[in-house]
Amino acid sequence: MLEDLDVAAIDYAARFSSAGRAERAELRERFVAFCLPFAGRMARRYRGRGEAVEDLEQVARLGLVKAIDRYDPQRGSFTAYAVITISGEIKRHFRDRTWGVHVPRRVQDLSLEVGHATALLTGESSRRPTAAELAAHLRVPETAVLEALESSAGYNPASLNAPAGAEGTAELGDLMGDVDAELEAVDDKVTVAGLLLRLPARERRMLAMRFYGNLTQAEIAAELNISQMHVSRLLSRALGWLREAMLSDRLPRWEGTDSPSDGHSLRITVAEDGGVRTVRISGEIDRDTAGRVRTSLRQAVAGAERLVVDLSAVPLVDAAGVAALVDAASACAVAEAGLSLRGAQPYVAQILGLSGLQCLLADDPPGGSR
Template sequence: MRYTDEAGPSSDSVLADLDAAALSYATALSDGPDGQRALLRDRFVAECLPFAGRMARRYRGRGEPLDDLEQVARMGLVKAIDRYDPERGSFTAYAVMTISGELKRHFRDTTWAVHVPRRVQDLTLEVNRVRMDLTASLSRPPAIAEIADRLGATVEDVTEAVVSSAGHSPISLNAPTMGTDGAAELGELLGDVDRDLEAVDDSITVAELLLRLPARERTMLMMRFHGNHTQADIAAELGISQMHVSRTLTRTLAWLREAMISDTIPRWHGAGVPSESLAMRVSTCRTADGITVRIIGEVDRDSADRLRAGLLHAVRAAAGLGRLTIDLTNMPLIDAAGLAVLTEAAELAEPPLQLVGVQRYVAKVLAVAGLDSHVADRP
C-alpha cells in the first residue's frame, strides 16, 4: 500500500504483505506533515483489521463470543501499530505477539468465574494443550503423571491446575438437570436435609422451659445430659441420695415432656417448695360417699410401706361406710413399689375404689399397671 497526502488510500486497499505495508506507513509517517499523522494511522489500522480478525478466530470455541475476541484483537493491533519501530524487525511478527498477548490476557483476567492465580491459569492452558497432544499420540486419555512429565512440572502442580480449571466456567445452580425437561434445577439435587434445623424450634422451646425450673433441677439436668455425669456423681456433688436424684430427674423430664406437647404450661409441682416437703404423706377423711385418702408427695420403695399401712386401714374403714376414693392430685411420681400397693388396695376394696386427680404422666404409669379402669373425674 502506498501512503500519500491525499484524502483516501490508493485503489490497492488490501495488501497480503503487512511488512511492506508497515514500511510504507512508517516512511509516509516520517516524511509527511504532522497534520496527516492521524489520517495515515487510521488508514493503516483499517488496512490491518482483517489480519486482527484472523488472529481472533484462532481463539474461538473457548467460551467467549467472537465479537468480543475481535474487539480485543483490534485493541492489540492498535497497540502494535503505535509501538512499531521498523528498525527492530518485522511488523507482522510483532503484531502477532502483541495481539496474542492481549487475547491471552483477556482470557486470563476476564473469563474466569473464580479467581485463580496467574501461575495456575497459565499452567491450566499448558495442561489442556498437552492433554490433547498426548491423547492423540497415546490413543487414550493421559495420566496426571504423564502430563507432568511432558511439562516438566510436579504432579501436585498439574493436579492443582486440573482442579482449578473447573473454576473457569462453573455450571449454574439454576441449570436444568438432564432428562427432566427443565422441571428440576441442579441446585435442588445438592445438599441434604439438615436434621439440626428441624430441631431449632424444639431447642428454643426447651431453653425457655428450663428457665421456669428451680436452680437445683436445672443443675441436675446440666450435669446429667451436658456434663454426662452419672446419678451417683450428681448425688455426691449435691449431697443427696442417688434415689432422690433419680426421682427428681424423672419428675423434671416428665414435666418437660408434658410442657412440650401442651398448649398451656403445666404447674410445676415442687417449684419453690423445700425438698423435705416432698416427702410422702397420707391423710384420711370421712365424706358423704365414704372414705377419701389423699396422697401428698412422691411414692417410692422408701415410702411404700407407710402408704400400704394407710390404705389398708382406709379399706377396712370404708367397708361399712361406702366407696374408697384415693385423691392423687398432689402425687407427682409413683414407682413400681407404689403401684404394687395401689394394686393390692384395689383388689381388697369393696365396692371398687376410684382414683381421682390423676396427673397426666402418673396416669400413663397407672395404665401400664392396669389401674386405669379405676381412674375417675375428681368429685
C-alpha cells in the first residue's frame, strides 16, 4: 500500500504540474480521497489517549491535505513526508488542545515519550519502571524525567467542583484550604517592628540574636562580653516593655536609661561658655517632641557664635527629629554660627549619617566654626 501511495503521489504531481486550474482541483480532490485511509490509520495510532478517534481523524486529514499541498517529488518519498506532517499535526493538537494546564512544549513531548517508555518497560519487566530506568531508556537526565512525570498531572487536572465523598454533598474544593492563622498576627508583627526601633541599640541587638539568630543566653553573653545573668535581666526587661507597649495606647516609660524615654517626655538644658552655647537634650526626638526641639534650637542659635547639641542622652531620633536638626543647621548657616552634634549614640549617629548630617557629628567639638 505504501508503494502504491508513492507511485500515486508521483503520478499526481506529474499531472498536476501540467493541468489547468479546474483540472488541478479535480486531481487534488481525487488524490486526497485516495489517501484518506492512510490518514485514518495514522490517527488510530493515537487512540486511547483521552481524545475521540473522530477528532483525531479530522486532525490527521488536515495534516494530509497540508502534506499534499506542500509535496515536492524532487525531495523524496511522499509517504515519509506525509507521516511526518500528519504526526506533527496530531502532536500539535494534543499539545494545544488537550492539556488542562499550560506546560512547555519540550515537557509535553517528553511526557508522551515517558508514557510510551513506561508501557514498554512495564511489559518487559512486569513492574513499573523507576525514573532512573526511564532516563536510561530515553537517554535524558533523570531530572527531566521527573519533571515530565510531575507535569503529566496537568494534562487532565481534577475539577474543584467535582463531588467528594460517597453522598456527593460536598465538592473537592471544599476540602482544600483553611483559615491562615498567621494572617491574624500581621498587625502584631507590624506593631512590634515599630516598637523595636524605640529600644536602645543593645537591647535590639540582643533580641535579634536571641529570636532571629537562635543564640543562647550564654552565647549572647560571650558575644557582648557581659554575664549571662545580665543578659537574662536585659532580655526580661525588654520583653516586658514590649508586652506593656503592645497592650497600651501610650508608650510606657523605659527604665533602661537615666533620662525619661516614654516617647513624650523630654528635657532640654542650655549652657554657655565663652561664646559656645551647648544644648543638652535628654529623651527621644520623635514626632511628638520634634516641635519643641526645633523651637529650643532656634532660640539657642540667636546670638551664639557656636552651637553644640549634646545628643549623648538621646536613644532615638526619627524622621521628624532629623528634620528638626536639619532646621537647626539651616538656622546656624543664616546666623553664620558654627554647629556640632556631639555624643550621638551609634544608632542615632547612623541615622544622622544617612540623613546627610555626618559632617556635623563630633565626639568633642573642635574650636572654631564648621
